[in-house]
Amino acid sequence: MHFGELIKTIKERREIMQVTQETLAELSGVGLRTLKQFESGKGNPTLRTLQKLADVLGMEIYLKLKNVSHR
């Protein structure tokens, strides 16, 4: 997933859970400003920040091998 997709995933998941940015910020311990910046595509969060958000959203960060089929 590219940057934008990760952002989109977080944002959509938050919306599905019907949680405001403010609530997610509080629940996750991430600053509201930080979350806002991130969701509006202007951030470059640290891994820990992303994990805090993912945790609350019931998500997990994965690293997996790409499909290595060259065409």
Add this chain to the structure above:
Amino acid sequence: MHFGELIKTIKERREIMQVTQETLAELSGVGLRTLKQFESGKGNPTLRTLQKLADVLGMEIYLKLKNVSHR
């Protein structure tokens, strides 16, 4: 994946590819010091840094829903 697992995954993948930290640093555009810190478990990389590494290693970052079965 938790923090340590992500680190381990990167490191193992690098070793499988038989690339030194120095080479990976060059290929990915991440500073050698940054990579060293990260692999030795002392970092909290930004998403972009992690993605640069993952790219070169042929890996991808994913966000996926956890298994929500509460016991």
Add this chain to the structure above:
DNA sequence: CTCCGAAGTGCATTTTATAGCTCTTTTTTG
């Protein structure tokens, strides 16, 4: 044991993420 390459660490600097406060804009709701 010695040499050498790779990995780990201390120090210093620059850049940038985090975060709070306030204000503006957009969206939702009655």
Add this chain to the structure above:
DNA sequence: CAAAAAAGAGCTATAAAATGCACTTCGGAG
């Protein structure tokens, strides 16, 4: 439409990530 809620953005301070350089440690080869 009007009010309220939520999201986005400017300004600013602080902490921390990114990075380079030099030095140390570790593991393997000879």
